Amino acid sequence: MQYHIKDFILKYKLPIIIIICLLINIILFSNYLIKLNTKKPKFKEIKPLTVFTGKINYYEPKKIKIQNINPSIISNKTIYLTFDDGPSYLTDTILDILKQENIPATFFVTSNQIFKYSNSIKRMYAENHTVALHTSTHKYNYIYASEQNYFNDLNTLRMQVSKITGHKPRIIRLPGGSSNTVSKKYNQGIITRITNKLTQNNFYYFDWNIDSKDASGKLSKEVIYQNVVNKIHNGTNIILMHDSSTKKTTTEALIPIIKYAKKNGYTFAKITKNTPSIHHHIKN
Numbered sequence: 001m002q003y004h005i006k007d008f009i010l011k012y013k014l015p016i017i018i019i020i021c022l023l024i025n026i027i028l029f030s031n032y033l034i035k036l037n038t039k040k041p042k043f044k045e046i047k048p049l050t051v052f053t054g055k056i057n058y059y060e061p062k063k064i065k066i067q068n069i070n071p072s073i074i075s076n077k078t079i080y081l082t083f084d085d086g087p088s089y090l091t092d093t094i095l096d097i098l099k100q101e102n103i104p105a106t107f108f109v110t111s112n113q114i115f116k117y118s119n120s121i122k123r124m125y126a127e128n129h130t131v132a133l134h135t136s137t138h139k140y141n142y143i144y145a146s147e148q149n150y151f152n153d154l155n156t157l158r159m160q161v162s163k164i165t166g167h168k169p170r171i172i173r174l175p176g177g178s179s180n181t182v183s184k185k186y187n188q189g190i191i192t193r194i195t196n197k198l199t200q201n202n203f204y205y206f207d208w209n210i211d212s213k214d215a216s217g218k219l220s221k222e223v224i225y226q227n228v229v230n231k232i233h234n235g236t237n238i239i240l241m242h243d244s245s246t247k248k249t250t251t252e253a254l255i256p257i258i259k260y261a262k263k264n265g266y267t268f269a270k271i272t273k274n275t276p277s278i279h280h281h282i283k284n
């Protein structure tokens with residue numbers, strides 16, 4: 001028997017080697033095909049740039065009823081009070097003052113404490129103010145690194161506001177204003193591209209033409225008051241103020257500013273898409 005097998009192998013040496021080689025090739029090739037099918041792509045999947053169309057169905061809360069208070073009165077001497085960087089524990093104090101004075105304002109909010117003070121956001125909306133977007137993180141090195149970062153960040157905040165009020169704002173203020181040059185550090189030309197894209201997609205961005213300067217250190221209420229009343233003029237006055245948690249003196253300056261303005265024939269309005277655009281000169 002042994003002799004027969006040995007004899008057979010010797011006789012058919014070449015075909016046997018060829019068959020074994022073929023079998024090995026078939027096994028290797030099928031392994032390669034299996035791997036090829038299960039292999040993950042090497043590149044990272046990039047989500048498309050989110051441009052808001054309003055078509056996505058997010059959870060919407062019960063519509064908040066807007067109270068018939070704080071009406072906008074537009075005249076040839078109109079003041080638009082704007083508060084950036086909130087909400088914070090100070091926001092309700094500002095809302096109380098506005099209600100007492102029966103005037104509207106505009107709040108450019110961030111995500112920082114948005115759910116902690118979601119009732120303040122609801123109040124803004126219900127009491128006929130404009131709830132507007134400042135950006136979610138307010139982090140320059142993130143939002144100004146790319147358009148995608150900026151719009152993803154903005155969209156996050158927009159959906160958060162929508163969860164609270166049932167409405168997706170289209171009024172925007174860029175952190176640092178549209179004239180900021182700090183963004184050059186992160187991306188050349190980013191502000192030009194962002195503002196173009198905002199405008200093309202029916203968003204309305206607003207800067208200011210009067211700065212209370214309350215962002216620069218801890219100013220007294222008297223200095224904030226002077227910074228504002230010395231600059232108000234005929235026409236459109238968009239006043240920059242802040243309602244972040246360190247700006248207590250801003251809330252203290254608010255009543256004297258409103259009293260002065262009313263006494264001098266100014267009216268108050270909230271920013272809407274029809275408000276005259278106050279745009280800084282874009283430098284990046």
Ligand SMILES: [Zn+2]
Binds near residue numbers: 084085134138175
């Ligand atoms: Zn800000």
